Amino acid sequence: MSIILPEDPTPIARVPSTENKTGGWRTFRPVINYEKCIRCYICWKFCPEPAIEFAPPDKYLSPKPALAKFDTVEINYDYCKGCGICANECPTKAIDMVLEELEEE
Amino acid sequence: MRKLTIPEEEYMLPGHTACLGCGATIAMRYVLKALGKNTILSIPACCWAVIPGVYPKRTLEVPLLYTAFEVTGAAISGIREALNAMGKEDVNVVGFAGDGGTADIGIQALSGAAERGHDIFYIMYDNEAYMNTGIQRSGSTPLGAWTTTTPGGKKRMYKWEPKKNVAEIMVAHHVPYVATATIAYPEDMIAKLKRAKEIKGPKFIQIFSPCPTGWKHGPDKTVEVSRLAVQTNAFPLYEVINGKYRITVKPKHPKPIKEYLRLQGRFRHLTEEEIELIQKEIDRNWKELLKKERCSQEEE
Amino acid sequence: MTMMILTGNESAAWGAKLSKPKVIAAYPITPQTSIIETIAEFIANGELDAKYIRVESEHSAMAACIAAENTGVRTFTATSAHGLTLMHELLIWASGARLPIVMSVVNRAMAPAWSVWTDQMDSMAQRDTGWMQIYAENNQEVLDSIIMAYKISEKHNILLPTMVMEDAFILSHTSEAVNVPEQKLVDDFLGEFDPPFKLEPGNPEGYGSLIMPEGPYMEFRYMIAKAMDDARNEIRKTVEEFADVFGREYSSLVEEYKTEDADAIMVVIGTIGSTAKDVVDMLRDKGKKVGLARIRYFRPFPFEEVRALAKKTNMLGIVDRSYTFGYGAALYTETKGALYGHADIPIKNYVMGLGGRDITPEILVKVFEDMLKISKEGQVDVEIDWVGLHGDERWSI
DSSP, X not given: OOOOOXXXXXXXXXXXXXXXXXXXXXXXXXXXXXXXXXOOOHHHHHOSSOOEEEEOGGGSOOSSGGGTTSOEEEEXXXXXXOOOHHHHHOTXXXXXXXXXXXXXX | XXXXXXXXXXXXXXXXXXXXXXXXXXXXXXHHHHHOSSEEEEEOSSHHHHTTOBTTEEOBSSOEEEOOTTOHHHHHXXXXXXXXXXXXXXXXXXXXXXXXXXXXXXXXHHHHHHHHTOSOEEEEEEOSSBTTTTSBOOTTSOTTOOBTTBOBTTTTBOOOSOOOOHHHHHHHTTOSEEEEEETTOHHHHHHHHHHHHTSOSOEEEEEEOOOHHHHTOOGGGHHHHHHXXXXXXXXXEEEEETTEEEEEEOOSSOOOXXXXXXXXXXXXXXXXXXXXXXXXXXXXXXXXXXXXXHHHHSOO | OEEEEEEHHHHHHHHHHHHOOSEEEOOOOXXXXXXXXXXXXXXXXXXXXXXXXXXXXXXXXXXXXXXHHXXXXXXXXXXXXHHHHHTHHHHHHHHHXXXXXXXXXXXXXXXXXXXXXXXXXXXXXXTTSSOEEEEOSSHHHHHHHHHHHHHHXXXXXXXXXXXXXXXXXXXXXXXXXXXXXXXXXXXXHHOSOOOSOOOBTTBOOEESOBOOTTSTHHHHHHHHHXXXXXXXXXXXXXXXXXXXXXXXXXXXXXXXXXXXXXXXXXXXXXXXXXXXXXXXHHHHHTTOOEEEEEESEEESOOHHHHHHHHHTOSOEXXXXXXXXXXXXXXXXXXXXXXXXXXXXXXXXXEEOOGGGOOOOHHHHHHHHHHHHHHHHHTOOSSSEEETTOTTOGGGOO
């Protein structure tokens, strides 16, 4: 018989959820305005996915030289669901929530 | 270089199926940052039983036992004693359950585990209703809230019973560590978890976790709602170590409860009188807590 | 091996002790209490190195055993009647999680009204849960069956929990001479618990998550069914191994007594067998050709043995010490189901001894006489017959 049975006798979950690209859930996408980003990492701290990653200091322009040595942050759009917590919590309102555009067919 | 106020290492992968802005996922993220990789989790039926996604997916970087709804206290007792029998006393054993699985259907098992004194963590993530089954009222639902089983209607049948105080029930069990925490204050939460980690015995932490879906607020407001709960004294943050109370965040000028309520659709129906009632309840509970802090800190 | 005078409950406690579970989680209920009290004394005196979780309910007892077993240790628990039925949700969970937990069940009646006496409805009502079920006839069998249960349950091709039944008071609180095996022999017979999966720090696996209809839910259930079927051969192999090591022989799934050339065979479960064997001897002395079959394993159901039994005789009298409201008691309907298309002899259900009502040799004589009458006439009069109801003069002595 060619029945396909699971390898384990009981359901054991091992596959990382990173295979599931929840970025497709978005209606609004957060866009970081790096001129205002003071590299405080509050957005990274509160992200529920988490879909905010650190990026090297010189990848984006820093608003002032004192901040230039600190790592900056990037949204991982593969997973960001667009909840907007980062935008709401950002102390300098450096993140805009922008309506996702439908892709051209 | 980066200056972070909470540990950097992540033990939760993105790609999970939580709602946008889910407070419970933020709670889990911080709990695992505090406790680290040497942890085994037990999760009953609740939102977190489905957040990791569909079999065979997993979202956490620690082993996880999914269990029936009411058993978290018993399951973590079983895991703990099994590990101890194998000489692995250092592994953190953590029950992570919703308010339903803790305050209501799970309270018996929690009480038993607390009374027996096992070296376990019990984390109650409190989104104030049975959210996973569709926002039905729990014992932890606050005064005046709309839920699907307290839907208001012509008879204004909202939840008029006060919120069950599970943290105080745990204090009455004389467990060595009880605390309340919330996602808007991650540093406070993580410090509490790390302090708890140093203590042997049952450690109970209630994490206030706003739910945009069930509380009817914007998904971007989750952390703001959590912060306001503390700043209005709706959800005070404190810890009780061997019976001694310490309030860890004391708003100098507590905001009126209205500011917290008006952000949430589940309170939209409240009249001025009902808001007054809620304010009185909040004030009374806060005074009581201050008294407990004063009394318990007194030298014998 | 040592000869000891032990009650059924003490025998169960010894069976558990010799099997060296590492975690025991149990809640007291009459008449199981002396099982867990004896175990508590073993642990308190350093004779058993185990963690004893004094849970606050039977539901929590099974939950703790499931969690501990899934963490990689052998566990044991014991219960009866309302404790067993309280566990029902989790019995299904334990077999679905493929955890080889072994549990002692003292068969006691269900309320209302409150009755602490022998009745098998409690365990019969769990026959759907995926647990293997074995019923003992004497205290030696109680002890031995627990040891064998661990061996069979823990096989990697089985991985199903087992409940070992003993009748309330008739066994649980009655002393008999029991051979208690040597610890070393049991250690060698069982070996260390070696689960193919377990919760382990550093190994981020999730046990029992959400599954969709197109996920392998049905396949997981199929595998349990297959394991239960495979258990029949493992039981047969294990009783042979047990005989080699410990010198005591057991029929694997069904014990037969004087069934060759029987005109009618009574089929029973539990201590009724012990009384019935004496009655068979007595009737045989009088020239009546009767026999007895005692079902040891009810799960997996011994359909092959039952079919072979039907070929040997002209009538089967199925005695049930329980009832399932709807159509006949459990042993009766399952036996008939197994025999459909395989035998056309008359088969009758005798429902007896509920709530601990005494099953005396005199009553069994009357039942055998009824069976012989049906065997001769070739026809069943009353298909499902409740024996010994107050006022029913057909059965009065």
